[in-house]
Amino acid sequence: MTSIVKGGRIKGESIPIRLGTIDDIPDEEVLDDSMVFANQEEVNHKKEVNKFQREIGELLAKKQAVIEETKSEASFILQDAKIQANTYAQEMQEKIEKDKKEADIHIGEMKKKAQKEIDVLKKKAKQQIEKEKKQVLVDSEPDIIDLVSDLLDFIISNEIENSGIWLKYLVRKILRQESSIENVKIQISSKVYSITTEDELEEIKTIAKNVTVSERSDLPDYACIIVTDVGEIHYDVSKTLDKVKKDLKLLNKVEEKV
16 A cells, blocks of 8 residues: 655654555545646646736837837937928028029129110111211202202392392491492492382491492392492392302212212
8 A cells, every 4th residue: 555645844843754545644635636737737827828928018018119219210200301301491592592693693694785785776776867867868968959049049039029128238248348438339220229218228328428329220130339449349149149059059069979
């Protein structure tokens, strides 16, 4: 018969040993194989649970670490993005300012260039206008000369045909050049005599000493002779007018050659 020894050892105490058969052991003190196996499974299960819990704890710790790291990286990325954005914005602003300055300089240069071209065109246009004006004057000068001659002819003819006042001015101008002249005889054509008033004749007589005015029918219509002690002066208004017109035309021809 098998002997079972069971007891607890306490330090300093003697361990009682009970001898007997298995039948003498109480049921609650008998450990069968099934109970030992069950206890072992529970121990293993607890170990597995503890292991699983440790793994979960490690995973949670890793997860939290990853979250923290991700937050840190996200914060860094966000901060870096802000810095890059600010840098880019500043660079773009500087580029805009630079481009604006360059554009202003370019526009200023273009304005100066355009103004120079405008000034050149104005100068050329002015020169062309002056050239055309001169050419028009040259081309129309003969007509202008003819017009002036016709006007001169009309004005003078109208003046001498209707008044003898011109005779007074003529005599005065001639006699003033010789202030010492006396005994002057003025002979005028019948035409001039007829248009000269008595007052004008009397005024002519007062220009110098001993002045007489007489009619001479053989003279041309607008001619007169002034007789003095030193000689005679013949004057014909019509011939003088014709000479003036000829001189104008001659002057025009000379200018055309030049």
